[in-house]
Amino acid sequence: MRVVVASEPARAGEVNEDFFAAVPAGAVLLDGAGTRGAEAICRHGVAWYTYRLGGEIVARLGLDDVALTTLLAEAIAAVADAHRATCDLTDPSSPSSTVAIYRTGGDYLVLGDSVLVLDLPPGPVVVHDRREVDFRVPYQAAYEAAPHGTAEWEEARRVYIAALRANRNQPGGFWLAKDDPRAAAEAIIGTAPVEDLNGVALLSNGASRYVDRFATADWPETLATLSTHGPRDIIRRVRASEQAAGVEPDDATAAYLTDESWPPRPNPA
Numbered sequence: 001m002r003v004v005v006a007s008e009p010a011r012a013g014e015v016n017e018d019f020f021a022a023v024p025a026g027a028v029l030l031d032g033a034g035t036r037g038a039e040a041i042c043r044h045g046v047a048w049y050t051y052r053l054g055g056e057i058v059a060r061l062g063l064d065d066v067a068l069t070t071l072l073a074e075a076i077a078a079v080a081d082a083h084r085a086t087c088d089l090t091d092p093s094s095p096s097s098t099v100a101i102y103r104t105g106g107d108y109l110v111l112g113d114s115v116l117v118l119d120l121p122p123g124p125v126v127v128h129d130r131r132e133v134d135f136r137v138p139y140q141a142a143y144e145a146a147p148h149g150t151a152e153w154e155e156a157r158r159v160y161i162a163a164l165r166a167n168r169n170q171p172g173g174f175w176l177a178k179d180d181p182r183a184a185a186e187a188i189i190g191t192a193p194v195e196d197l198n199g200v201a202l203l204s205n206g207a208s209r210y211v212d213r214f215a216t217a218d219w220p221e222t223l224a225t226l227s228t229h230g231p232r233d234i235i236r237r238v239r240a241s242e243q244a245a246g247v248e249p250d251d252a253t254a255a256y257l258t259d260e261s262w263p264p265r266p267n268p269a
Contacts, residue, residue, distance in 0.1 A: 049095035206250030
């Protein structure tokens with residue numbers, strides 16, 4: 001399997017809370033989440049959580065006879081057990097993460113708002129768990145509309161955070177990898193037709209905003225850019241769009257996987 005990947009923190013010098021790894025058995029991308037002050041809840045922090053969870057997933061990827069949901073549940077349980085004695089895992093703001101997995105042979109899993117794109121003819125298949133994105137819409141709109149730093153802004157922010165806390169890993173809300181292995185059962189799963197596959201893209205939401213927030217390109221154009229110019233070009237364009245729109249930058253990771261056994265991708269017109 002050939003892998004091209006690029007990853008950048010939101011700002012130079014900051015910790016990148018995304019995680020990506022590829023091994024012969026497949027690839028894993030995580031995007032960590034946590035509110036400010038989360039270190040008081042979990043002394044390890046968000047980056048530790050994503051790196052530890054990513055390692056637990058990678059260690060299990062070669063178990064072809066284990067379903068990806070079972071694999072993820074076991075990994076979540078292992079990480080929870082590793083810091084349950086020192087951290088308040090029941091707090092809704094303790095570290096959590098999105099998950100995107102592609103396993104060689106075609107199995108895939110997505111939990112949370114990272115994106116997995118199957119480069120298939122006649123067009124890409126986008127696997128995206130939109131529950132958190134859709135849930136955020138009214139709260140984020142009020143938060144972003146309020147003048148920054150005002151009492152109105154502070155109240156909108158408080159309501160926004162409280163709603164996320166109350167609905168994270170709850171029926172009717174949205175689901176992430178956190179401390180409860182049962183969240184894995186909420187993931188989107190499927191199997192790609194490997195005989196038709198040109199490639200697989202995995203993007204954290206800091207990179208997928210190239211398409212789903214800024215509409216800089218559509219998914220066919222994005223796959224063509226990934227396969228010809230590489231993921232760093234996607235992140236460069238995302239940073240330019242963030243600056244132009246006055247949007248806070250985010251950790252951004254993009255990867256494109258190909259395999260000699262997959263059909264070659266046709267050159268873009």
